[in-house]
Amino acid sequence: MEIVTAIPQLAPRPTEGHKGSFGRVLIIAGSVGMTGAAALSGRAALRAGAGLVRVATSRSALPIVAAIEPCYTTLPLVEDDDGRISAKALGTILDAVGDNDVVAVGPGMGQSPGLRSILSSLVQLEGVKMLIDGDGLNNLSRIPDWPKTCKAQIVLTPHPGEMKRLWPSLFRDEMPQDRRETAIRAAQASGAVVALKGAGTVVTDGQRVYVNTTGNPGMATAGSGDVLTGVTAALMGQGLDRL
Numbered sequence: 429m430e431i432v433t434a435i436p437q438l439a440p441r442p443t444e445g446h447k448g449s450f451g452r453v454l455i456i457a458g459s460v461g462m463t464g465a466a467a468l469s470g471r472a473a474l475r476a477g478a479g480l481v482r483v484a485t486s487r488s489a490l491p492i493v494a495a496i497e498p499c500y501t502t503l504p505l506v507e508d509d510d511g512r513i514s515a516k517a518l519g520t521i522l523d524a525v526g527d528n529d530v531v532a533v534g535p536g537m538g539q540s541p542g543l544r545s546i547l548s549s550l551v552q553l554e555g556v557k558m559l560i561d562g563d564g565l566n567n568l569s570r571i572p573d574w575p576k577t578c579k580a581q582i583v584l585t586p587h588p589g590e591m592k593r594l595w596p597s598l599f600r601d602e603m604p605q606d607r608r609e610t611a612i613r614a615a616q617a618s619g620a621v622v623a624l625k626g627a628g629t630v631v632t633d634g635q636r637v638y639v640n641t642t643g644n645p646g647m648a649t650a651g652s653g654d655v656l657t658g659v660t661a662a663l664m665g666q667g668l669d670r671l
Contacts, residue, residue: 430636436668438477450479451665454528455658456521456546457535457562458485458493460511465536465562465654467496472658473532474499478665481658484524486513508542515542518549525550530557532661534564535654543567547574554579557664561585561657569593575618582620583670585656591624608637621670623660625653633671 441450453473458466463485470483474497481500485493486507494502503524505517525531533550537543544567550558551574558580560568565586568574586594591614598613611624615634624630629640664670 431638433638435638438663438666438668447479450477451530451662451667452480452482452528453478453530453532453658453661453665454482454484454524455532455535455661456484456505456513457532457537457654457657458483458489459507459513459536459538460486460488462536462538463489463492463496464651466493468651468654469532469535469658469661470500471497472655473662473665474658476659476662478662480528481662482524482528484513484521486511508540510538510540512538512540513543513546515545518546521546522549522553525553525556530559530661530665532559532561532657534560534562534567535657537563537567539563539566539570544571547571548577551578551580551582556580557670559583559585559657559661559664561653562590565590565594575620578619581670582618583623583660583664584614584618584620585623585625585653585660587625587653608632608639612637625656631671636671638671 455469466483466485470481473481483500484503487504488511490504506514508514547567548571595614598610608630611622611630611632615622615632621633631638
């Protein structure tokens with residue numbers, strides 16, 4: 429195990445750079461009643477330096493998401509009877525994935541068999557940089573043996589509750605050292621980079637480990653995870669390693 433102590437830095441932006449040079453981020457998020465999650469993630473990706481951000485959300489949610497921030501574009505997706513993204517939207521989503529450098533999935537999207545079908549297809553996309561958070565994790569936890577078919581380069585950002593749903597046999601809510609060991613085992617079991625959120629967030633690829641000692645209880649509020657999703661996706665799009 430290697431303890432990581434230095435945070436990587438973004439390379440200086442070349443003078444001839446343009447918006448296409450600094451990462452195209454696709455965020456698949458939101459549903460009726462959860463439009464803020466999609467908007468927060470999209471806005472955070474912009475504020476973190478992504479060159480282009482597109483938010484894909486259900487048709488009913490899209491007008492609200494689009495009205496919150498003028499600087500990202502939006503993509504309407506077919507929805508189910510409850511205003512969540514439908515499995516019928518998969519073709520549209522796959523087309524959009526091909527036009528972007530990073531895909532973030534999950535904030536405020538809800539849970540359904542259709543969404544689980546979409547997640548199952550997305551994680552099988554070889555080499556695609558992908559971050560899964562929130563309801564994306566909740567849907568993923570109900571897909572049997574998903575790590576066996578996963579070919580995407582994935583970052584998972586669970587809070588303890590989501591972690592327990594993903595790996596109930598691994599999670600133990602005990603000491604900080606236990607959080608580190610739990611995150612390492614989860615990363616090794618899935619091949620993903622895992623960021624176990626909470627007091628002393630643990631980030632690991634199963635070999636290298638970084639523990640964030642900053643932050644405070646003021647961050648414990650709805651929406652902070654959605655912002656983290658956007659920021660992390662933007663940094664990945666600008667060329668930083670998943671860890």
